[in-house]
Amino acid sequence: EPEVTQTPSHQVTQMGQEVILRCVPISNHLYFYWYRQILGQKVEFLVSFYNNEISEKSEIFDDQFSVERPDGSNFTLKIRSTKLEDSAMYFCASSNGVADTQYFGPGTRLTVL
Amino acid sequence: GEDVEQSLFLSVREGDSSVINCTYTDSSSTYLYWYKQEPGAGLQLLTYIFSNMDMKQDQRLTVLLNKKDKHLSLRIADTQTGDSAIYFCAESTDAGNNRKLIWGLGTSLAVNP
Numbered sequence: 663e664p665e666v667t668q669t670p671s672h673q674v675t676q677m678g679q680e681v682i683l684r685c686v687p688i689s690n691h692l693y694f695y696w697y698r699q700i701l702g703q704k705v706e707f708l709v710s711f712y713n714n715e716i717s718e719k720s721e722i723f724d725d726q727f728s729v730e731r732p733d734g735s736n737f738t739l740k741i742r743s744t745k746l747e748d749s750a751m752y753f754c755a756s757s758n759g760v761a762d763t764q765y766f767g768p769g770t771r772l773t774v775l
Numbered sequence: 776g777e778d779v780e781q782s783l784f785l786s787v788r789e790g791d792s793s794v795i796n797c798t799y800t801d802s803s804s805t806y807l808y809w810y811k812q813e814p815g816a817g818l819q820l821l822t823y824i825f826s827n828m829d830m831k832q833d834q835r836l837t838v839l840l841n842k843k844d845k846h847l848s849l850r851i852a853d854t855q856t857g858d859s860a861i862y863f864c865a866e867s868t869d870a871g872n873n874r875k876l877i878w879g880l881g882t883s884l885a886v887n888p
Contacts, residue, residue: 768817
């Protein structure tokens with residue numbers, strides 16, 4: 663069964679460093695999402711992406727964040743200058759159509775020291 | 776704004792039924808979802824219900840939707856120790872080229888032998 667994959671599973675970085683989180687969505691999916699889950703808090707929507715552009719972004723998704731689909735398979739989330747409060751589990755999701763169910767990857771745990 | 780609330784903990788005996796409850800505020804919700812998260816794992820879609828339905832059954836899972844009260848429940852029949860996990864309720868609304876999910880905090884289900 664096709665699945666969403668994410669790498670790395672765990673990323674440790676120093677405050678102020680740039681990180682890139684990678685996702686490979688399900689191959690025929692067209693809609694892509696990033697969410698994050700800070701420990702003990704709700705899963706929060708970050709950004710949605712369709713047709714090579716951002717469809718919607720949350721207040722969290724400020725200028726430090728960017729997304730890209732550099733080729734036909736990868737979908738990346740970049741954080742330019744990480745802060746301590748960026749420490750969280752980051753989930754990528756994809757769906758076939760806008761009204762379709764989102765399928766999630768296993769997540770990348772980002773720890774900012 | 777949109778909000779989803781769940782009770783945090785539920786403990787049941789193996790073989791009993793579990794009922795996990797969720798309330799939401801957005802009356803324009805079109806889809807309501809249940810996701811499962813096992814320790815250290817990602818978000819696994821369990822089931823979903825469209826807002827024009829009031830019940831959906833899928834093997835041991837029964838979803839009930841009371842749209843008037845904005846109340847969603849997930850019943851797991853014959854609960855097994857392997858059902859121990861965190862169960863997330865999430866809702867989405869129809870919003871053009873975006874269908875972001877709004878999440879509850881999750882209900883931690885403990886199944887005792």
